[in-house]
Amino acid sequence: MGKLIEIRELSKVYQRGKQKVEVLHHIDLDVEQGDFLALMGPSGSGKTTLLNLIGGLDAPSGGAISVGGQRIDQLAAGALAKWRASQVGFVFQFYNLMPQLSAQRNVELPLLLTKLSAAERSKRAAIALQLVGLADRAKHKPAELSGGQQQRVSIARAIVSDPTLLVCDEPTGDLDRESAEEVLALLGVLNREHGKTILMVTHDPKAAERARHILHLDKGRLVETMVEGAAVA
Numbered sequence: 001m002g003k004l005i006e007i008r009e010l011s012k013v014y015q016r017g018k019q020k021v022e023v024l025h026h027i028d029l030d031v032e033q034g035d036f037l038a039l040m041g042p043s044g045s046g047k048t049t050l051l052n053l054i055g056g057l058d059a060p061s062g063g064a065i066s067v068g069g070q071r072i073d074q075l076a077a078g079a080l081a082k083w084r085a086s087q088v089g090f091v092f093q094f095y096n097l098m099p100q101l102s103a104q105r106n107v108e109l110p111l112l113l114t115k116l117s118a119a120e121r122s123k124r125a126a127i128a129l130q131l132v133g134l135a136d137r138a139k140h141k142p143a144e145l146s147g148g149q150q151q152r153v154s155i156a157r158a159i160v161s162d163p164t165l166l167v168c169d170e171p172t173g174d175l176d177r178e179s180a181e182e183v184l185a186l187l188g189v190l191n192r193e194h195g196k197t198i199l200m201v202t203h204d205p206k207a208a209e210r211a212r213h214i215l216h217l218d219k220g221r222l223v224e225t226m227v228e229g230a231a232v233a
């Protein structure tokens with residue numbers, strides 16, 4: 001399938017008062033197109049930081065990140081935002097839906113940044129909601145949906161722009177087992193049948209088992225895993 005993500009010598013330093021704290025230490029990682037990668041590790045090990053760098057939400061302190069051949073660490077803020085809008089879908093633990101908007105309108109939101117007509121936006125959002133099994137909930141507001149349904153709306157929002165990469169930060173962290181399984185099954189379908197490359201941070205070993213590979217981060221370093229084809233470069 002080929003390589004989608006190439007990370008070399010990636011580091012991230014946060015300034016805390018006068019102190020510098022290096023939370024990622026020279027990370028090397030390759031991710032194949034079509035992979036489904038679970039990222040595990042203790043609290044504070046840098047998982048969210050790494051995910052946000054790969055998704056272009058934050059800039060590294062050093063090193064290189066290429067996604068689809070594009071050096072995203074070298075893009076200026078505006079170009080990075082454009083890249084992100086077209087290439088990455090984000091799924092968060094607490095859904096981050098707009099409470100006053102219907103499911104349909106929430107899913108349409110990323111398309112407001114495009115030149116698509118209102119009719120086309122509406123059509124694409126309806127298709128995305130159908131794909132996550134919530135066509136009949138399009139008019140509901142988030143408060144009128146269960147946690148699992150809200151997370152599926154947020155997944156519809158993440159895929160509505162047809163991005164290559166889905167970045168999921170503890171997507172099942174706020175869900176009961178049954179809803180978590182539904183969300184994981186949906187991510188599996190998006191990976192296998194729609195070719196989405198998925199990076200998922202999780203604390204849940206059952207969630208991690210649904211991925212193709214599991215990576216462990218410890219104190220800002222990737223540690224080798226025993227899983228087949230471990231992707232540490």
Ligand SMILES: Nc1ncnc2c1ncn2[C@@H]1O[C@H](COP(=O)(O)OP(=O)(O)OP(=O)(O)O)[C@@H](O)[C@H]1O
Pocket residue numbers: 014015016023041042043044045046047048049050
């Ligand atoms: N904006 C920031 N400024 C300063 N320090 C930060 C910032 N963001 C994160 N950190 C620190 O970086 C370290 C790694 O944080 P990160 O959120 O990436 O860890 P994590 O592995 O995702 O943790 P958790 O599992 O608890 O979500 C932590 O020590 C955290 O306090």
